[in-house]
Amino acid sequence: MKTIKAKTLVDQPVTEAALDEAIERGQLRQQNGLQAIAVTHGASRLTVSFEDGSGVLLPVKLYAEFDDFCAEDFAALTVGFSGTALCHEGKDLQVSIAGMISASKPLMAMAASVAASRNGRQSSAAKSAAARANGKKGGRPRKVDAVL
Template sequence: MKTVKAGLHADRPVTEKRLDEAVDRGGVRRRSSLQAVSVAFQKPCLVIHFEDDSGVLLPVNLYREFDDFEPEDFTGLNIGFAGTALCHDGKDLQVSIAGMISASQPLMAMAASVIASRNGRQSSTAKAEAARANGRKGGRPRKVDPVP
């Protein structure tokens, strides 16, 4: 695990420019990260809704953090840490939503498949230029059967 040391920047004055930069960085981080907006308990699952109106059902019996929860305790769950965690103040619980999803093998397999598909469609500049050069030469050469 990578350790990041926090820096103290108390000596740097807050200017309008730095404030605008911080707001922009926060917006980029928010758009590129997991943003849950609500959680509900629908026995036997937690229903987590995201900013884009998608959602996921996670069975609570897979997570030991909820072993001591009674059905009424689930109503106290809320979204915290900028939409990245489930929190329960009465039980002093903070659980990462990404961590919960990563604990599910089928969800991780699906995520790996989606990422592989997306990465397969990407083309580097060199790859695109090579494809154009091959096109100018008439495209991919035809396969020639070896003579027996």
């Protein structure tokens, strides 16, 4: 078994610079992450609302965690962990919102489509160089039908 030595030194005092750096890292993480602000329940589904005004409807029947929930339990659901999880204090339940979304095949298919579309539009230095090199050669070669 491999042993890994801890790098965090807990006996060192926290400086203003270290505190400022930690706050900045937290703000960056919050800006780049999934930030839910509210959850509501109605008609056998949960509505999770996000900071930008968007939201997602999740059918409760997909998640075994909510099998024994009644209307009062759903009303007591809150958003926690910096907007990344749904929590119920009385039942000691914390469910990742990203995990809930990933359990839905249609949502994952849509997310994959959006990610592929975004990634296809991105250009890198290597892609640009290859396009220039192909252009110098006269562009993409024409397809030639094989003669049988």
